[in-house]
Amino acid sequence: MTGNGYLQLGLYLVVLLACAWPLGRYMARIYHGDIPVFVRWLRPLERGIYRLAGVSGDDAMPWTRYTLAVLLFNLLGFLAVFALQRLQDVLPLNPDGMAATTADLAFNTAVSFATNTNWQAYGGESTMSYLTQMLGLGVQNFLSAATGMAVLIALARGFVQREAAALGNFWVDLVRSTLYILLPLSIVLSVVLVSQGVVQTFNQHASVQLVEKLEFDQPKLGDDGQPLKDAQGRPVTETMTSAEQRIAVGPAASQIAIKQLGSNGGGFFNINSSHPFENPTPLSNFLELLAILLIPAALCITFGCYDGDRRQGVAILAAMTVIFVAMLALCVGSEQSGNPLFERLGLDTKASELQAGGNMEGKETRFGVVNSALWATATTAASNGSVNAMHDSFTPLGGLVPMWLMQLGEVVFGGVGSGLYGMIIFALVAVFVAGLMIGRTPEYLGKKIEAFEVKMAAVAILVPPLVVLLGTAIAVMADAGRAGTANPGAHGFSEILYALSSAGNNNGSAFGGLSANTPFYNTLLGFAMLFARYWLIVPVLAIAGSLAAKKSIPPGAGTLPTHTPLFVMLLIGTVIVVGALTFLPALALGPIVEHLQMIGAQ
C-alpha cells in the first residue's frame, strides 16, 4: 500500500468522528423536543402532520403499544412496495416500459426495503419503474431508517425513565427522525452528488452513437421467448452489430443520498455504487462512504447525551471503532496483496502512482484497491449493504471481512438505530458476564439487569445466527439452493453463506454471483430478513419497557463502570467471542479453506 492509501483511510476516520460529534448532539436535542433555531421553521410542518393524523405528542405509549405501532407501520410499508411493483406496468412514470415484477420478487423486495435490508434480487435499471423507485423504494429508505432510530430512542428512554409505564410516542419519534435528520441531510448530499455527475432526471434512457461499432453474440430466442438450444443442448447464438449505446438514467441522486444515510444500500442501478452514475468520482465516493457510517456513529453520541452521561456513548463508539479498524486493516491488506494467479500470469500488480495494483477484478479504476476495501468494510460494519466493488471477486480473506462483520450481528456501527440497539444488547450481556465473575447484580446506566432482560437479550443475540446457519443449511441441501451458485468449490458455499448472513442480519450486500432472483431464494431470504428484523425489535422494546418500569439506582462501590477502557475491551470481547464461536466452523468451510487453496496453488 502506498503512503496515499494510509492518508485516505486516516482522513476518512478523522472526518467521520469529527462529524459524528456535532450531529450526535444535534440529534439528542431533536429527540428531547428541544428543536434548534435553524430548523424551527419546520415545526409547522411537523405539527400539521400530527394534526392530520390525529396524533398527540404527549400521548406516551407503553412498550406493547409502541411495538404494535412499529409493526403496523412497517406492514403498511411492505404492502405499498409490494403493490407498486405488481402494478408498475399500468402506473405512470415508467418511460422505459418496465413490466410488473413476479410475485416472489415483489415479496422479497418489499420485505427487503421495509426491514432496512435492501437486498437486491432485481437489477434497478432493468426491472423497476421510476415510480416504484421513488414512491416505493425511496420512501422505505427513509421510513425503515426512521423506524430503527425510533426504536433506539425508545430504548434510550428505558434507561432514563424511572418507574414509568411508557416509552414515548412512536409517531413523534418517527416524524422527527425523518423531518429534522434524514431529510435535510439527504437534500444536501443529493445536490452535492449531482454536481459530481450522479443523474437526476425523469427522462427515459439516453442513446449515444458508439465510436467503434460493436459486434457481439447474443442468445437466439425462439417464438416462445425462451433461448434456443442446439442438438447438444448448448445455447444458439447469433452475431449482432450495434452502433448505439443505450444508457439508463433516472432520478438517482435523491435516492442514493438516503440509501447511504439511512444504512439502506439498495441501488438505483443493478451494480449499485460501482455504477458511474451512482458514484462518479472519488469525492462522491468519499461522501457516500461518510454517509454510510455518519448517523450510526453519531447515534452513539446521541445516546450518551440523551442519557446524561456522554462517556457511555463514547465508550460504545470506541469499541465499534476498534473492531472496525482491525477489520479494515485485514481487508485492505488482503486485497492489496492480491491474487497469486495474477503474478503467475506475469502481470504487473504492484501499487504505484501509476496504478492501484493488487486484486483489480471487480473493482473500478477511480476507486482502486484502498477505497474498494474501505467501502466493503464500512458497508458491512454498518448494515448498509451497498457495494462499490464486487465482493464475490475479492480474495478469500478480503471477502471474509465483510461476511464476518455481518455475522457479528451488525453491531459495529450497524444500521441507523438498529446497530446501536444491537450493541447495547451486547453491553447488557457484557455486564451480565462481568456480574457473574465478580458476584454482583449486574447494572447498566443505573438500571439493574435481571433475568427478564438477559432472556430477551439472549433471544436478540441468538435469533440472527440461527436464521443464518439454518438458512444456509437449507440452501446447501436443496437443489434449488445449490443451483444458484456461480463459482465452483468452496467459493460457491461462501456465496450461499454470504447471502444468508446478509439477509439474516438485515445488511443487503451480496456476493453478486448468486442467482438470487428465483422463487426459492426470494422466499428463503425474504423470511430470513423478516425474522432478523422483528425478532430483534420486539425483544429490544420489551427490554426498554421493563427498564423504564425500574427504579434508578446510584452507582455504588460494587458497580462496574461502563465508560472505562476495561469495559470497552470487555464489550469487544463479548462481540468477538459470540461471533467467532458461532461462525468459525461455517467460515472454515468457505473463505478459510479457499484461502489455503489459493496460497497452496502453483
Next chain:
Amino acid sequence: MLKELKPAVAIFGLLTLLTGAAYPALITGIAQGVFPDQANGSLIVKDGKALGSRLIGQAFSNAGHFWGRPSATAPMPFNAAASGGSNQGPLNPALEESVKGRIAALKASDPSQTAAIPVDLVTASGSGLDPHISVAAALWQAPRIARERQLPESRVRDLIASQTEDRQLGVLGEPRVNVLELNLSLDALAGIR
C-alpha cells in the same frame, strides 16, 4: 389495534408524499436548474450528436484506439442498460481462462511490447462500465498507438499526460485516464476516425 390504524395510515401517506414525491421533485428541480449537464448523464455532444457519456465507458478493439477495462455485462460489453460485474471468485478456472485470453489479445496487438501488463487492463471492472484505465495501462499501450497512428511515441505520451485525471483534491481516489475522451482526442489529433 384499530386505535393505531388511523395515525399509521395517515402518517404513512403524508411521509410518502413528502419523501417519495416532494423530495425527489425538489432535487430534480435543483439538479436540472443548476447542474443540467451532470443531471442528464454528462453526455459528450458534438455537432448535435451525443458521442457518449464522460462517465460511461465504451468497448474499443481497434488497434488504433486505446482499449479500456474488460467488461462483463451481457449480452454485449459496456451495456449501459444492464450493468454488471463478472463475479468470478479468485480461484474460479473461468477467471484464469478469461485473463489468459485478454493477455493473449494484448500481446498479439503489440508483440514488441515486453513490459508486464498492468493488472487493471486484463481484469473486469465492477460495473462493467468503468470509463477509466490506470495511467500505467495507458502508457503500456502507447507504443502500439504511436505505430498505428504514425505518431511519435512522445506525442502519444503527452496526450496521455494531458488526459490524466489526478487524485481528486490531491488526495482521494487513484490517478486515471478516461479512455473515451482519450480516444476522441486521439481521433481529433489524427483527423481520422
